[in-house]
Amino acid sequence: MPYSQYLADRVSQFLNEKNVQFIAKKMMGGLLFMVDDKMYVGVNKDEIMARINPNIYEMSLLKEGCKEMNFTGKPMKGFVFLTDEAIDLDVDLYYWLQLALDFNPLAKSSKKRKSSKK
Template sequence: MAYNEYLADRISQFFREKSVPFEAKKMMGGLCFMVDGKMCVGVNRDEIMARINPAIYEESLKKEGCKEMNFTGRPMKGFVFLTEDATDLDDDLNSWLQLALDFNPLAKASKKKKKK
Protein backbone atom coordinates (compact mmCIF):
# COMPACT_ATOMS: atom_id res chain seq x y z
CA MET A 1 0.00 0.00 0.00
CA ALA A 2 1.65 3.20 -1.20
CA TYR A 3 -0.94 5.40 0.48
CA ASN A 4 -3.54 5.14 3.23
CA GLU A 5 -6.84 4.52 1.43
CA TYR A 6 -8.85 5.51 4.50
CA LEU A 7 -7.24 8.98 4.46
CA ALA A 8 -7.91 9.24 0.73
CA ASP A 9 -11.58 8.38 1.33
CA ARG A 10 -11.84 11.04 4.04
CA ILE A 11 -10.40 13.65 1.66
CA SER A 12 -12.74 12.60 -1.16
CA GLN A 13 -15.69 12.85 1.21
CA PHE A 14 -14.66 16.38 2.27
CA PHE A 15 -14.54 17.57 -1.35
CA ARG A 16 -17.85 15.91 -2.20
CA GLU A 17 -19.55 17.47 0.85
CA LYS A 18 -18.21 20.89 -0.23
CA SER A 19 -19.34 20.23 -3.82
CA VAL A 20 -15.79 20.83 -5.01
CA PRO A 21 -14.95 19.19 -8.35
CA PHE A 22 -11.67 17.30 -8.01
CA GLU A 23 -9.60 14.69 -9.76
CA ALA A 24 -7.63 12.04 -7.87
CA LYS A 25 -4.37 11.13 -9.61
CA LYS A 26 -1.74 8.61 -8.65
CA MET A 27 1.58 10.43 -8.48
CA MET A 28 4.82 10.36 -6.54
CA GLY A 29 3.95 7.01 -5.00
CA GLY A 30 0.74 8.36 -3.52
CA LEU A 31 -2.58 9.87 -4.48
CA CYS A 32 -2.91 13.59 -5.29
CA PHE A 33 -6.15 15.52 -5.33
CA MET A 34 -6.26 18.10 -8.08
CA VAL A 35 -8.65 21.04 -7.88
CA ASP A 36 -8.89 23.31 -10.94
CA GLY A 37 -5.96 21.41 -12.46
CA LYS A 38 -3.69 22.25 -9.52
CA MET A 39 -2.33 20.00 -6.77
CA CYS A 40 -4.33 20.78 -3.63
CA VAL A 41 -3.70 17.88 -1.22
CA GLY A 42 -2.35 14.37 -1.39
CA VAL A 43 -1.82 11.19 0.56
CA ASN A 44 1.60 9.58 0.81
CA ARG A 45 1.72 6.49 3.02
CA ASP A 46 0.03 7.60 6.25
CA GLU A 47 0.57 11.33 5.85
CA ILE A 48 -1.33 14.04 4.08
CA MET A 49 0.45 16.61 1.96
CA ALA A 50 -1.31 19.97 1.90
CA ARG A 51 -0.53 23.00 -0.26
CA ILE A 52 -1.24 26.00 1.93
CA ASN A 53 -0.68 29.73 1.66
CA PRO A 54 3.04 30.48 2.10
CA ALA A 55 2.00 33.45 4.27
CA ILE A 56 0.81 31.02 6.99
CA TYR A 57 3.49 28.37 6.39
CA GLU A 58 5.82 29.21 9.31
CA GLU A 59 2.94 29.53 11.79
CA SER A 60 1.43 26.27 10.57
CA LEU A 61 4.68 24.39 11.21
CA LYS A 62 4.29 25.15 14.92
CA LYS A 63 1.05 23.14 15.09
CA GLU A 64 1.07 19.57 16.31
CA GLY A 65 1.48 17.04 13.52
CA CYS A 66 2.55 19.57 10.88
CA LYS A 67 6.02 19.38 9.36
CA GLU A 68 7.81 20.72 6.33
CA MET A 69 7.59 18.80 3.08
CA ASN A 70 11.06 17.85 2.03
CA PHE A 71 11.36 15.52 -0.96
CA THR A 72 14.47 16.97 -2.54
CA GLY A 73 16.68 17.84 0.42
CA ARG A 74 15.20 21.28 0.86
CA PRO A 75 11.77 22.25 2.17
CA MET A 76 9.12 23.48 -0.22
CA LYS A 77 7.54 26.58 1.29
CA GLY A 78 3.76 26.33 1.25
CA PHE A 79 3.74 22.52 1.18
CA VAL A 80 3.38 20.65 4.48
CA PHE A 81 3.07 17.07 5.63
CA LEU A 82 0.43 16.29 8.22
CA THR A 83 0.75 13.30 10.51
CA GLU A 84 -2.05 11.50 12.30
CA ASP A 85 -1.65 13.96 15.20
CA ALA A 86 -2.92 16.71 12.88
CA THR A 87 -5.61 14.76 11.06
CA ASP A 88 -7.05 12.11 13.39
CA LEU A 89 -10.13 14.16 14.32
CA ASP A 90 -12.47 15.11 11.47
CA ASP A 91 -12.56 18.77 12.58
CA ASP A 92 -8.76 18.95 12.48
CA LEU A 93 -8.55 17.26 9.09
CA ASN A 94 -11.29 19.46 7.67
CA SER A 95 -9.52 22.58 8.93
CA TRP A 96 -6.31 21.63 7.10
CA LEU A 97 -8.19 20.65 3.95
CA GLN A 98 -10.03 23.98 4.02
CA LEU A 99 -6.69 25.84 4.26
CA ALA A 100 -5.49 24.01 1.15
CA LEU A 101 -8.76 24.64 -0.65
CA ASP A 102 -8.68 28.34 0.27
CA PHE A 103 -5.19 28.69 -1.19
CA ASN A 104 -5.98 26.76 -4.38
CA PRO A 105 -7.30 29.77 -6.39
CA LEU A 106 -4.05 31.64 -5.59
CA ALA A 107 -1.73 28.71 -6.36
CA LYS A 108 0.12 28.59 -9.64
CA ALA A 109 -0.51 25.58 -11.82
CA SER A 110 2.53 23.56 -12.74
CA LYS A 111 3.70 23.92 -16.30
CA LYS A 112 2.24 21.34 -18.64
CA LYS A 113 4.82 19.12 -20.29
CA LYS A 114 4.73 19.31 -24.05
CA LYS A 115 3.86 16.04 -25.72
CA LYS A 116 6.46 14.86 -28.17
Template sequence: MAYDEHLAERIRTYFNQEKVSFEEKKMMGGLCFMVDDKMCAGVVKNELMARVDPEIYDEVLNDKGSREMDFTGRAMRGFLFIQPEGVDMEKDLEYWLNLCLEFNPKAKSSKKKG
Protein backbone atom coordinates in the same frame (compact mmCIF):
# COMPACT_ATOMS: atom_id res chain seq x y z
CA MET B 1 -0.94 0.32 -1.64
CA ALA B 2 1.70 2.90 -0.78
CA TYR B 3 -0.73 5.34 0.83
CA ASP B 4 -3.44 5.39 3.50
CA GLU B 5 -6.64 4.49 1.64
CA HIS B 6 -8.81 5.49 4.60
CA LEU B 7 -7.33 9.01 4.68
CA ALA B 8 -7.83 9.29 0.92
CA GLU B 9 -11.50 8.31 1.34
CA ARG B 10 -11.94 10.93 4.09
CA ILE B 11 -10.57 13.61 1.73
CA ARG B 12 -12.88 12.43 -1.10
CA THR B 13 -15.85 12.54 1.26
CA TYR B 14 -15.07 16.07 2.42
CA PHE B 15 -14.47 17.41 -1.10
CA ASN B 16 -17.70 15.82 -2.30
CA GLN B 17 -19.61 17.19 0.69
CA GLU B 18 -18.24 20.68 -0.08
CA LYS B 19 -19.01 20.20 -3.80
CA VAL B 20 -15.35 20.62 -4.76
CA SER B 21 -14.56 19.42 -8.26
CA PHE B 22 -11.33 17.41 -8.15
CA GLU B 23 -9.24 14.84 -9.96
CA GLU B 24 -7.08 12.16 -8.41
CA LYS B 25 -3.60 11.41 -9.70
CA LYS B 26 -1.14 8.87 -8.43
CA MET B 27 2.20 10.58 -7.94
CA MET B 28 5.09 10.89 -5.50
CA GLY B 29 4.40 7.37 -4.28
CA GLY B 30 0.96 8.45 -3.13
CA LEU B 31 -2.27 10.02 -4.28
CA CYS B 32 -2.69 13.67 -5.19
CA PHE B 33 -5.98 15.58 -5.27
CA MET B 34 -5.97 18.16 -8.05
CA VAL B 35 -8.38 21.11 -7.96
CA ASP B 36 -8.53 23.34 -11.06
CA ASP B 37 -5.54 21.42 -12.49
CA LYS B 38 -3.44 22.37 -9.45
CA MET B 39 -2.02 20.20 -6.70
CA CYS B 40 -4.24 20.89 -3.67
CA ALA B 41 -3.79 18.04 -1.18
CA GLY B 42 -2.66 14.46 -1.15
CA VAL B 43 -1.78 11.35 0.77
CA VAL B 44 1.79 10.05 0.97
CA LYS B 45 2.14 6.90 3.05
CA ASN B 46 0.05 7.70 6.14
CA GLU B 47 0.37 11.49 6.01
CA LEU B 48 -1.69 14.28 4.52
CA MET B 49 0.22 16.42 2.04
CA ALA B 50 -1.15 19.96 2.30
CA ARG B 51 -0.45 22.82 -0.12
CA VAL B 52 -1.01 26.02 1.83
CA ASP B 53 -0.41 29.71 1.26
CA PRO B 54 3.33 30.42 1.68
CA GLU B 55 2.26 33.58 3.58
CA ILE B 56 0.96 31.43 6.48
CA TYR B 57 3.47 28.59 6.10
CA ASP B 58 5.64 29.52 9.12
CA GLU B 59 2.56 29.96 11.31
CA VAL B 60 0.91 26.62 10.49
CA LEU B 61 4.21 24.76 10.57
CA ASN B 62 3.80 24.89 14.37
CA ASP B 63 0.34 23.25 14.29
CA LYS B 64 -0.13 19.77 15.73
CA GLY B 65 1.31 17.08 13.49
CA SER B 66 2.68 19.36 10.78
CA ARG B 67 6.20 19.21 9.44
CA GLU B 68 8.10 20.47 6.44
CA MET B 69 7.55 18.56 3.24
CA ASP B 70 11.08 17.51 2.48
CA PHE B 71 10.27 15.00 -0.23
CA THR B 72 13.23 16.09 -2.36
CA GLY B 73 15.65 16.41 0.56
CA ARG B 74 14.94 20.09 1.11
CA ALA B 75 11.84 21.85 2.40
CA MET B 76 9.29 23.01 -0.15
CA ARG B 77 7.75 26.25 1.12
CA GLY B 78 3.97 26.09 1.04
CA PHE B 79 3.88 22.30 1.20
CA LEU B 80 3.51 20.42 4.48
CA PHE B 81 3.16 16.86 5.64
CA ILE B 82 0.58 16.40 8.39
CA GLN B 83 1.19 13.33 10.52
CA PRO B 84 -1.76 11.12 11.51
CA GLU B 85 -2.21 12.75 14.92
CA GLY B 86 -2.78 16.07 13.12
CA VAL B 87 -5.75 14.76 11.14
CA ASP B 88 -7.22 12.06 13.36
CA MET B 89 -10.28 14.15 14.22
CA GLU B 90 -12.59 15.22 11.38
CA LYS B 91 -12.39 18.88 12.46
CA ASP B 92 -8.58 18.70 12.19
CA LEU B 93 -8.70 17.22 8.70
CA GLU B 94 -11.27 19.84 7.65
CA TYR B 95 -9.01 22.61 9.01
CA TRP B 96 -6.14 21.50 6.77
CA LEU B 97 -8.29 20.85 3.72
CA ASN B 98 -9.88 24.30 4.09
CA LEU B 99 -6.41 25.90 4.15
CA CYS B 100 -5.57 23.97 0.97
CA LEU B 101 -8.82 25.04 -0.72
CA GLU B 102 -8.38 28.69 0.34
CA PHE B 103 -4.93 28.82 -1.28
CA ASN B 104 -5.86 26.88 -4.42
CA PRO B 105 -7.22 29.85 -6.43
CA LYS B 106 -3.90 31.70 -5.87
CA ALA B 107 -1.68 28.68 -6.58
CA LYS B 108 0.17 28.37 -9.84
CA SER B 109 -0.82 25.53 -12.09
CA SER B 110 1.88 23.01 -12.84
CA LYS B 111 -0.03 21.90 -15.92
CA LYS B 112 1.97 22.31 -19.09
CA LYS B 113 0.31 24.56 -21.64
CA GLY B 114 0.04 22.79 -24.98
Protein backbone atom coordinates in the same frame (compact mmCIF):
# COMPACT_ATOMS: atom_id res chain seq x y z
CA MET C 1 1.67 0.55 2.21
CA PRO C 2 1.39 2.82 -0.82
CA TYR C 3 -1.26 5.17 0.60
CA SER C 4 -4.07 5.03 3.11
CA GLN C 5 -7.37 4.42 1.34
CA TYR C 6 -9.09 5.55 4.55
CA LEU C 7 -7.40 8.98 4.33
CA ALA C 8 -8.14 9.20 0.61
CA ASP C 9 -11.81 8.50 1.34
CA ARG C 10 -11.87 11.21 4.01
CA VAL C 11 -10.41 13.76 1.57
CA SER C 12 -12.94 12.73 -1.09
CA GLN C 13 -15.78 13.05 1.43
CA PHE C 14 -14.69 16.58 2.36
CA LEU C 15 -14.52 17.67 -1.27
CA ASN C 16 -17.86 16.07 -2.08
CA GLU C 17 -19.50 17.78 0.92
CA LYS C 18 -18.14 21.12 -0.37
CA ASN C 19 -19.35 20.31 -3.92
CA VAL C 20 -15.81 20.76 -5.23
CA GLN C 21 -14.93 19.04 -8.47
CA PHE C 22 -11.63 17.19 -8.27
CA ILE C 23 -9.52 14.58 -9.94
CA ALA C 24 -7.59 11.94 -7.98
CA LYS C 25 -4.41 10.64 -9.64
CA LYS C 26 -2.11 7.89 -8.49
CA MET C 27 1.43 9.24 -8.46
CA MET C 28 4.69 7.97 -6.98
CA GLY C 29 3.00 5.47 -4.68
CA GLY C 30 0.53 8.03 -3.39
CA LEU C 31 -2.73 9.62 -4.43
CA LEU C 32 -2.79 13.24 -5.56
CA PHE C 33 -5.97 15.33 -5.52
CA MET C 34 -6.22 18.04 -8.16
CA VAL C 35 -8.66 20.97 -7.95
CA ASP C 36 -8.93 23.34 -10.93
CA ASP C 37 -5.99 21.53 -12.58
CA LYS C 38 -3.76 22.42 -9.60
CA MET C 39 -2.25 20.22 -6.94
CA TYR C 40 -4.48 20.45 -3.87
CA VAL C 41 -3.48 17.71 -1.41
CA GLY C 42 -1.93 14.29 -1.58
CA VAL C 43 -2.12 11.12 0.47
CA ASN C 44 1.26 9.49 0.98
CA LYS C 45 1.23 6.38 3.16
CA ASP C 46 -0.60 7.56 6.30
CA GLU C 47 0.13 11.28 5.92
CA ILE C 48 -1.48 14.14 4.05
CA MET C 49 0.61 16.50 1.98
CA ALA C 50 -1.13 19.88 1.74
CA ARG C 51 -0.44 22.94 -0.37
CA ILE C 52 -1.17 25.95 1.81
CA ASN C 53 -0.59 29.68 1.55
CA PRO C 54 3.14 30.40 1.95
CA ASN C 55 2.18 33.42 4.09
CA ILE C 56 0.96 31.10 6.87
CA TYR C 57 3.57 28.39 6.34
CA GLU C 58 5.86 29.25 9.29
CA MET C 59 2.93 29.65 11.68
CA SER C 60 1.43 26.36 10.50
CA LEU C 61 4.65 24.47 11.25
CA LEU C 62 4.14 25.32 14.93
CA LYS C 63 0.94 23.26 15.05
CA GLU C 64 1.11 19.69 16.33
CA GLY C 65 1.51 17.12 13.56
CA CYS C 66 2.52 19.63 10.87
CA LYS C 67 6.00 19.34 9.40
CA GLU C 68 7.87 20.73 6.44
CA MET C 69 7.90 18.90 3.15
CA ASN C 70 11.49 18.26 2.25
CA PHE C 71 12.34 15.92 -0.63
CA THR C 72 15.47 17.60 -1.92
CA GLY C 73 17.23 18.81 1.22
CA LYS C 74 15.47 22.16 0.91
CA PRO C 75 12.00 22.69 2.45
CA MET C 76 9.28 23.61 -0.02
CA LYS C 77 7.59 26.68 1.45
CA GLY C 78 3.82 26.32 1.28
CA PHE C 79 3.88 22.52 1.25
CA VAL C 80 3.44 20.62 4.51
CA PHE C 81 3.10 17.04 5.67
CA LEU C 82 0.38 16.33 8.22
CA THR C 83 0.77 13.37 10.53
CA ASP C 84 -1.91 11.58 12.54
CA GLU C 85 -1.65 14.16 15.36
CA ALA C 86 -2.88 16.85 12.95
CA ILE C 87 -5.55 14.91 11.07
CA ASP C 88 -6.94 12.16 13.32
CA LEU C 89 -10.19 13.98 14.09
CA ASP C 90 -12.40 15.10 11.20
CA VAL C 91 -12.53 18.65 12.53
CA ASP C 92 -8.71 18.81 12.45
CA LEU C 93 -8.41 17.23 9.00
CA TYR C 94 -11.09 19.55 7.64
CA TYR C 95 -9.19 22.57 9.02
CA TRP C 96 -6.15 21.66 6.91
CA LEU C 97 -8.18 20.67 3.87
CA GLN C 98 -9.99 24.01 4.02
CA LEU C 99 -6.68 25.90 4.28
CA ALA C 100 -5.50 24.13 1.13
CA LEU C 101 -8.81 24.78 -0.61
CA ASP C 102 -8.69 28.48 0.32
CA PHE C 103 -5.22 28.75 -1.21
CA ASN C 104 -6.07 26.83 -4.39
CA PRO C 105 -7.40 29.82 -6.39
CA LEU C 106 -4.16 31.70 -5.61
CA ALA C 107 -1.84 28.78 -6.40
CA LYS C 108 0.02 28.69 -9.67
CA SER C 109 -0.84 25.90 -12.02
CA SER C 110 2.01 23.55 -12.86
CA LYS C 111 0.59 22.70 -16.27
CA LYS C 112 3.22 21.86 -18.82
CA ARG C 113 3.19 24.23 -21.72
CA LYS C 114 3.07 22.90 -25.22
CA SER C 115 5.93 24.21 -27.27
CA SER C 116 5.03 25.67 -30.61
CA LYS C 117 7.28 24.59 -33.41
CA LYS C 118 7.71 26.82 -36.43
